[in-house]
Amino acid sequence: MPDIIQLLPDHIANQIAAGEVIQRPASAVKELLENAVDAGAAEIQLIIQDAGKQLLQVIDNGKGMSETDARMAFERHATSKIREIDDLFRIKTMGFRGEALASIAAVAQVELKTKRAEDTAGTYIEIENSVVKKQEPVAMATGTSIAMKNLFFNVPARRNFLKSNAAEMRHIVDEFIRVAMAYPDIFFSLSANGQQMFHLEKGTLKQRIVQILGNQYNAKLVTVQEHTDYMNIRGFIGKPETAKKTRGDQYFFVNNRFIKSAYLNHAVASAFQEMIAADSFPAYVLFIDLDPSQVDVNVHPTKQEIKFEDEKIVYAFVQSAVKHALAQFSITPTLDFDLDPGIQQLDAVSKPFTEQRKNEASSSSLYQTFTQKYAAHKIDPSHKSELKHWKDFYTADSQLTDERNKMTDERGPMTVNTGTDVQALSTSGYHPSTLPDQDFTQLHNTYIVAATNKGIILIHQQNAHERILFERYQQAMSGTAVATQRSLFPATLQVSPQDAVMLNEIIPDLHQLGYHVEPFGKNTFVIQGTPADVEQGNESFAIELLLEQIKHFSSDVKFSKREKVIRSLAQQHSVKAGRSLTQKEMKQLVDDLFQCRQPNVTALGNPTYTELKKEELEKLFGK
Structure with a gap:
């Protein structure tokens, strides 16, 4: 009997790998933008045609590649970031596995132009279905331009599974924002079908957040900044009034890598408990920096799901940092020259803060939540918290407002009542x-x-x-x-x-x-x-x-x-x-x-x- 087990040909193995790495045009956007960031680029342009199905191009002014590196970049598991097994536990770059370009070349027609500063001419490579069709010198500025054309041209079944152009474009914009948000010191632009959608100048993190999420956040962001020997957290959270019915404006980054974590989302939401409606989601852009050896980023092909060595410490730290920021926002006095003089006559302002009143305030559970040692992660149940009365006050009166009668449904998100007979x-x-x-x-x-x-x-x-x-x-x-x-x-x-x-x-x-x-x-x-x-x-x-x-x-x-x-x-x-x-x-x-x-x-x-x-x-x- 002849042997029946044999090795897959490279072009088939590459297409199978592409199914894990390149699921849609947005997947390629993520990989190519991250490569540009790793190349040390100060300016990155993303050009889209037909929602990435016809053309997806990333141009950067990074360090570029030599002629040999340009060829090697399209080989499976070819990477400049790992030399030995211990390097896996010290990863500080975005990409490291060397699968992205090989996977893209397996399912698209790819054109690469790249040049280093020390080279007189750059390198042009044209690849189709993992096969190099052309390689020649090219005149260009320092950096790299990689264009991916006709995605899934050789896998029509995969192409048929792509959504509408509008749906695919939404995914592309999401991936673009996640990379651009993490690197405010880099210029980013996005053009789709000849029209520029984003033009993000270099600046501070707050400026980048406002550029992306909108000017309405300019005066509604609270700074989060905590440092410890184990980990640091920095970024911004939206004031309670910015909470929405969807999770749209929530961004978590670990070592500048965007992640999805329901566990950490819960940590932030619990810090907002009683400050926003139970069915609302706070806005935040938070960066966690900790030793790469404490994180495993290689548990998912997209690297958006990671594993912490000690999740409970990270949860408590995030919750504590957000609560501390909210407490500072609540108690810090602000100077308002347009303050209504009538407010000055209120008891809370005009009457002295006696010892009795001070004792009453300090004995409240809300005060203890923010002042007791090791209690920053604790929030009393809603039936014990003073904030419940504020919630009752607003929900009772909101039913009678003209705005509610005309337009707004204050009942919360639309959920299917499965209990109805x-x-x-x-x-x-x-x-x-x-x-x-x-x-x-x-x-x-x-x-x-x-x-x-x-x-x-x-x-x-x-x-x-x-x-x-x-x-x-x-x-x-x-x-x-x-x-x-x-x-x-x-x-x-x-x-x-x-x-x-x-x-x-x-x-x-x-x-x-x-x-x-x-x-x-x-x-x-x-x-x-x-x-x-x-x-x-x-x-x-x-x-x-x-x-x-x-x-x-x-x-x-x-x-x-x-x-x-x-x-x-x-x-x-x-x-x-x-x-x-x-x-x-x-x-x-x-x-x-x-x-x-x-x-x-x-x-x-x-x-x-x-x-x-x-x-x-x-x-x-x-x-």
């Missing part, structure tokens, strides 16, 4: 499509009470309106578009580059739903019109909230992009709890609800109404 509602044997002619009663400005032949029904006005709008928008997507009311003074909306990519993707769907939005230059859009039945004046806020809600849905793969838009706008435009309705409005709401295909639940599974039969009412009174 939909079957019981829909098969109760009673379908109130025709209610007796009557006057409706509104209870607590939230519920509509109606009498039926068999008892009473209680309708939640917001849930009911959500179901009505959801089905109305579904029909608009497949039929006649919602009527648009043109704005006399169009609103201008400026968003982050990541959100600009997302907004461009959903503009056709927004047109069907009555929003007339047009691009207007770099990351700027003009809202020319809004749905005819929506009050004008808050259209910019409506689009911003829509983008935030779509990002909240991003982890739910069962929803298409169009479905996310419909669900978000249905929730956003629904009449909110706390708003008083006239008899005509209540009747219209009830009639529209029971003309829906599925009137008993919202699109998220929450009940729109519940029924109390006459027998159940009699049991309540012992009859």
Whole structure:
């Protein structure tokens, strides 16, 4: 019998490795940008065509490579950073395994130009399917330019698995931001299809954060700076008011390498406990510096998941540092020349801080949380904390604000209510499509009470309106578009580059739903019109909230992009709890609800109404 085990050919082995390293264009962006950083570049340009499927090019002014190194760089496991096994435990560079260029060359057409400062001419290499097609001298400036064309041209099945251009572009922008954020002393630029999306000048870390995340963070960042013999932490956290419903603006770096760590995310979130809503996520850009021997960065092909030697120490240190920064932010006095003179007359300011008051303050759990030794990692449960009263104060009054009535849903993120017994509602044997002619009663400005032949029904006005709008928008997507009311003074909306990519993707769907939005230059859009039945004046806020809600849905793969838009706008435009309705409005709401295909639940599974039969009412009174 002949032997049946044999070695894979190199070009097949390279394609298999490419499946681990180069999953999409963004994977190549990460590897090529990190190589440019390791080369000591002061300026790095990223050029994209067709979301990286047609062209992905990185140009840097780093130290370049010799002719021999340029050829060797495309061999598997060829690296300049490891000589012996101990080097694996002292890694301080971004790349080190020598797989990236070999993997890229296996699934794309690659052109490399590189030159060292001491060389008179550079080297040009053209590689296709791991085979060198051309090599010749070239005149160029010091540095390296590597272009990756026609990704997965020789693996059509892999190419078919790529997402839409907008989706792939979002991933590219994410990887670009993660590298650019870690190196504010390097100039970065990103151009896509001939249009520049990012132009990040050299500067401080705070300047880079504001450049990337937006000017709204300029006055809302708190410095985090702690040093110990074991590890250091530096960076910025957003003030509590910057917390969002999504994790978008959260960046952790260990030894300048971006990582994903739910464990450390929890450490930061726990430090914000009681300062932000439980369903919100704080913004932060934090850098942890510690001995490379205490970290294993080689546990995942993308190197975004790492292993700490002692996770508990790192967790406690991060939590303590963030709490300390928040404490300093809270107690440091600021000089405000525009302070209302009336504030000076308040008891808290005008009355002396007596010994009795001092003792009362120092005995509080909040004070002890920040002052007791070794207690920086401890936060009392919410039912014991004084901050709970502040939360209750705001949540109680926020239901009555005009802003809530018009636009905002303060109930928190949209979560599917899996506990609803939909079957019981829909098969109760009673379908109130025709209610007796009557006057409706509104209870607590939230519920509509109606009498039926068999008892009473209680309708939640917001849930009911959500179901009505959801089905109305579904029909608009497949039929006649919602009527648009043109704005006399169009609103201008400026968003982050990541959100600009997302907004461009959903503009056709927004047109069907009555929003007339047009691009207007770099990351700027003009809202020319809004749905005819929506009050004008808050259209910019409506689009911003829509983008935030779509990002909240991003982890739910069962929803298409169009479905996310419909669900978000249905929730956003629904009449909110706390708003008083006239008899005509209540009747219209009830009639529209029971003309829906599925009137008993919202699109998220929450009940729109519940029924109390006459027998159940009699049991309540012992009859």
